[in-house]
Amino acid sequence: MEDLKSINSYFISLGYTQNDILKMRKVFPKLFSYSIENIEQKIKNLEELGYSKKDIVKMGRSIPSIYGYGIENIKQKIEDLKKLGYTKEEIIKMTKESPALYSYSIENIKQKVEDLKKLGYTKEEIIKMTKSTPSIYDYSTETLLQKIEDIKQLGYSMEEVIEITKNSSVIFTYNIESMEQKIEDLKKLGYSKEEVIKMTIDFPGIYDFSTENLKQKIEFYDSINLHSLATKSPKDLMQSTALSYARYMFYKDNGISIDETNYKKLFASQKSFEKQYGIKKEELLTKYDYKEYMESLRMKKDTQELGEETLEEQKDTQLLDSIEAQQAEQQRGLKNKTQEKN
Numbered sequence: 001m002e003d004l005k006s007i008n009s010y011f012i013s014l015g016y017t018q019n020d021i022l023k024m025r026k027v028f029p030k031l032f033s034y035s036i037e038n039i040e041q042k043i044k045n046l047e048e049l050g051y052s053k054k055d056i057v058k059m060g061r062s063i064p065s066i067y068g069y070g071i072e073n074i075k076q077k078i079e080d081l082k083k084l085g086y087t088k089e090e091i092i093k094m095t096k097e098s099p100a101l102y103s104y105s106i107e108n109i110k111q112k113v114e115d116l117k118k119l120g121y122t123k124e125e126i127i128k129m130t131k132s133t134p135s136i137y138d139y140s141t142e143t144l145l146q147k148i149e150d151i152k153q154l155g156y157s158m159e160e161v162i163e164i165t166k167n168s169s170v171i172f173t174y175n176i177e178s179m180e181q182k183i184e185d186l187k188k189l190g191y192s193k194e195e196v197i198k199m200t201i202d203f204p205g206i207y208d209f210s211t212e213n214l215k216q217k218i219e220f221y222d223s224i225n226l227h228s229l230a231t232k233s234p235k236d237l238m239q240s241t242a243l244s245y246a247r248y249m250f251y252k253d254n255g256i257s258i259d260e261t262n263y264k265k266l267f268a269s270q271k272s273f274e275k276q277y278g279i280k281k282e283e284l285l286t287k288y289d290y291k292e293y294m295e296s297l298r299m300k301k302d303t304q305e306l307g308e309e310t311l312e313e314q315k316d317t318q319l320l321d322s323i324e325a326q327q328a329e330q331q332r333g334l335k336n337k338t339q340e341k342n
Contacts, residue, residue, distance in 0.1 A: 007032055007036060014053075014057050015057045020061055031068070049092065051096065055096050062099050077101075080106040086127065098135045098138065112137055119162070125166045129165070132169050135172075151176070155194075182206070185211045189218045189219075190222070205238065206237065217241050218230060226260065236266075243285065244266050246284045250287075251266075
């Protein structure tokens, strides 16, 4: 019992919570059969391969069996993956993000590469995709096929699905309902479904943006009559709204009108912009503060709404006065009739 308490305390000292330890022990019961010295040696060996202690703790939280792998087996897996086309540095980065990769046989990984090639990807594209999103190896071929079919149902052809996933492989990790919702959100912002499909083919990274972020960007471009920017050059949406606003105001103050014929001026590289106009990004953002601009718009809107409420209240008061006057007139009329009868 004392040994269990010691090992538990040791894991706490590494940075795990008690809840982490309970989950790890449930997934990998053998974990508590290792001595502290054994675990310390495993951590040291992994550090020598290129992982930090923080990386190892995170990997252990995701897949506690990492503490049970022999170091020679891990080294062999790295060598096998290098033969597939990855560098050691890339393998270290991939396994930090998806340590389960160490639990798959090299035959299993090779088969996944072959399955993806049959779908229409080249080996080079598969290597690039899995470097960016190593969790692709976590999915069965059947799951990947189903994801592709689901994406096609959104309005893409097979060729287009291949195109967007090889350019943004993280799409394979998205919930299909969230993608469908993003399309609906963009339609509400004034784009047809066909335009949304085209935008996401040209720049699949749109699916990475939050709805609030997209709404902010598009509403700003709408306000300067550049609604079509998202369909013409969706990659420009990567630039922060704050910088686009600051540059737009800078040009405006310098007598340059931005429209659909020269909107690319808003997206010049920082180096080019600074060289041409002699103003640094930080200075520009401070001079033309987007947050202050938005706050002024909010206050203006509140004032307008208050004015509308006051006008409505005035109308209500006038109506009430009119009703009271009519009631008083009726009462006088009744009183006069009564007096005439008497």
